[in-house]
Amino acid sequence: xxxxxxxxxxxxxxxxxxxxxKYPNVRFVGVDTSVVNQKIALAKGIVDEIVDxxxxxxxxxxNVLSTPVDAISKMLPRMLDLLPEGRTIMDLxxxxxxxxxxxxxxxxxxxxxxxxxxxxxxxxGPGAAFKELLPHKNVIVCDKEKSxxxxxxxxxxxLRDAGMKIHxxxxxxxxxxxxxxxxxxxxxxxxxxxxVLDKEADEKAIFAxxxxxxxxxxxxxxxxxxxWAPIFDQNKTNVSKALGDYIxxxxxxxxxxxxxxxxxxxxxxxxxxxxxxxxAGIEKK
Amino acid sequence: xxxxxxxxxxxxxxxxxxxxxKYPNVRFVGVDTSVVNQKIALAKGIVDEIVDxxxxxxxxxxNVLSTPVDAISKMLPRMLDLLPEGRTIMDLxxxxxxxxxxxxxxxxxxxxxxxxxxxxxxxxGPGAAFKELLPHKNVIVCDKEKSxxxxxxxxxxxLRDAGMKIHxxxxxxxxxxxxxxxxxxxxxxxxxxxxVLDKEADEKAIFAxxxxxxxxxxxxxxxxxxxWAPIFDQNKTNVSKALGDYIxxxxxxxxxxxxxxxxxxxxxxxxxxxxxxxxAGIEKK
Numbered sequence: 001x002x003x004x005x006x007x008x009x010x011x012x013x014x015x016x017x018x019x020x021x022k023y024p025n026v027r028f029v030g031v032d033t034s035v036v037n038q039k040i041a042l043a044k045g046i047v048d049e050i051v052d053x054x055x056x057x058x059x060x061x062x063n064v065l066s067t068p069v070d071a072i073s074k075m076l077p078r079m080l081d082l083l084p085e086g087r088t089i090m091d092l093x094x095x096x097x098x099x100x101x102x103x104x105x106x107x108x109x110x111x112x113x114x115x116x117x118x119x120x121x122x123x124x125g126p127g128a129a130f131k132e133l134l135p136h137k138n139v140i141v142c143d144k145e146k147s148x149x150x151x152x153x154x155x156x157x158x159l160r161d162a163g164m165k166i167h168x169x170x171x172x173x174x175x176x177x178x179x180x181x182x183x184x185x186x187x188x189x190x191x192x193x194x195x196v197l198d199k200e201a202d203e204k205a206i207f208a209x210x211x212x213x214x215x216x217x218x219x220x221x222x223x224x225x226x227x228w229a230p231i232f233d234q235n236k237t238n239v240s241k242a243l244g245d246y247i248x249x250x251x252x253x254x255x256x257x258x259x260x261x262x263x264x265x266x267x268x269x270x271x272x273x274x275x276x277x278x279x280a281g282i283e284k285k
Numbered sequence: 286x287x288x289x290x291x292x293x294x295x296x297x298x299x300x301x302x303x304x305x306x307k308y309p310n311v312r313f314v315g316v317d318t319s320v321v322n323q324k325i326a327l328a329k330g331i332v333d334e335i336v337d338x339x340x341x342x343x344x345x346x347x348n349v350l351s352t353p354v355d356a357i358s359k360m361l362p363r364m365l366d367l368l369p370e371g372r373t374i375m376d377l378x379x380x381x382x383x384x385x386x387x388x389x390x391x392x393x394x395x396x397x398x399x400x401x402x403x404x405x406x407x408x409x410g411p412g413a414a415f416k417e418l419l420p421h422k423n424v425i426v427c428d429k430e431k432s433x434x435x436x437x438x439x440x441x442x443x444l445r446d447a448g449m450k451i452h453x454x455x456x457x458x459x460x461x462x463x464x465x466x467x468x469x470x471x472x473x474x475x476x477x478x479x480x481v482l483d484k485e486a487d488e489k490a491i492f493a494x495x496x497x498x499x500x501x502x503x504x505x506x507x508x509x510x511x512x513w514a515p516i517f518d519q520n521k522t523n524v525s526k527a528l529g530d531y532i533x534x535x536x537x538x539x540x541x542x543x544x545x546x547x548x549x550x551x552x553x554x555x556x557x558x559x560x561x562x563x564x565a566g567i568e569k570k
Contacts, residue, residue, distance in 0.1 A: 185502040193560035217470040225554035269510035275478035
């Protein structure tokens with residue numbers, strides 16, 4: 001069996017590395033527009049061979065589309081056009097509504113499975129891929145009833161064999177929740193990093209004074225702009241709403257500080273403390 | 286020699302635990318209004334004995350004032366009143382301007398040393414104290430020229446023997462920088478936690494969908510409200526300015542997303558990526 005990884009980055013690369021341990025007889029081929037990514041993917045043993053997109057679609061039982069989401073939207077309809085009968089395309093994109101809508105209008109909709117693993121780091125590219133990224137993580141599969149049983153079964157088996165726990169969800173739900181539990185975190189971190197960099201032209205002061213709390217909060221500001229700009233764009237309505245909610249709360253917090261209204265500050269923080277219970281649940285899962 | 290820890294929490298407790306390894310012949314006594322904190326501090330071997338504040342000041346060569354900053358401001362003038370000649374008080378508070386101002390008007394100013402270790406976790410209380418917290422971290426000492434050479438020398442020796450690297454700064458500078466590299470991180474995290482909790486009444490969705498990026502960004506939302514409300518209040522002007530800068534940037538980011546202005550989003554994120562260089566410096570230090 002041949003599996004293709006189209007867009008060999010952190011997610012696609014880590015998926016291949018996790019699967020290779022369970023599937024010694026599968027040949028992994030890679031498609032990537034970046035020559036450096038091609039070389040790194042071969043050097044790390046993520047894929048056995050680099051091929052072009054048409055060839056990948058011709059030879060692969062499963063095609064894993066793991067490019068940034070703007071490229072997924074552009075490529076998916078044409079890839080379905082070229083896809084032979086009985087073969088499957090899955091994507092790993094961080095947004096699902098637009099991608100599923102595009103697939104819905106295609107006659108080969110059944111051969112597509114929409115998935116999104118709840119895993120990542122602030123690093124990107126095949127150099128950042130590692131086989132431990134996906135095991136024990138959750139993965140969301142959307143609109144499973146629109147996929148053929150064979151395509152769905154193949155994808156579910158591979159996701160489980162990569163060590164992941166599958167949850168099912170509508171694309172609309174997925175994008176709404178993700179705006180709050182992922183996309184907003186990234187924007188808050190990008191903006192925090194930039195606010196501090198703009199103010200603290202003297203980096204020595206940051207080095208001397210920042211501690212682990214700061215590092216943890218701005219870590220996501222290292223994330224890839226090319227990956228995140230299209231995510232925010234494809235999930236514009238939800239992200240804008242989440243960001244609006246966040247800004248409103250920050251303004252109220254600022255007002256409480258300005259007015260020396262410690263009761264209100266204390267109330268916000270005490271309620272926020274409840275996130276400890278949620279984090280314990282995330283770490284336990 | 287006797288050293289007192291007044292307010293036996295994460296910082297004071299960790300300072301005592303780090304020092305005990307280097308000073309086997311020092312007796313550590315503790316002062317705390319919480320009976321539970323007293324019991325935990327004794328049970329963990331942070332202090333050898335619980336005493337009242339007056340006794341601590343009578344018997345101790347060095348008094349480490351490590352309560353929340355509102356209590357520091359209230360207690361410091363009276364403690365200096367009671368302090369015998371030749372003895373020292375140091376504080377470990379997260380704000381320095383108001384505390385140093387209060388000390389400045391006291392006839393025993395020379396017996397006070399203002400310090401702030403750049404270390405902490407989202408946990409608080411003596412139960413969270415651990416001897417590895419302070420070693421290899423930076424500590425800021427403010428207005429060192431206002432402390433007697435003997436008091437300053439004693440405090441510097443103890444800080445270095447606890448494994449810390451000393452930096453010197455004016456209180457005004459300290460509070461300005463801290464607003465950006467620490468206080469703002471905490472507010473952004475408290476507000477992020479609360480925004481998500483308010484929206485995601487169904488916690489199961491958060492458990493299934495949040496990943497390590499989310500955890501890292503909201504970790505500080507577990508921090509103690511009783512500790513942080515007075516910090517934001519004492520550093521009101523700087524915190525309000527930093528928070529205002531942050532809100533302005535978030536509004537512009539939202540506008541760029543709403544207008545599908547990907548160039549501006551990309552520009553913000555690419556500039557924020559530069560924080561990677563700063564984080565590498567923090568981790569290396």
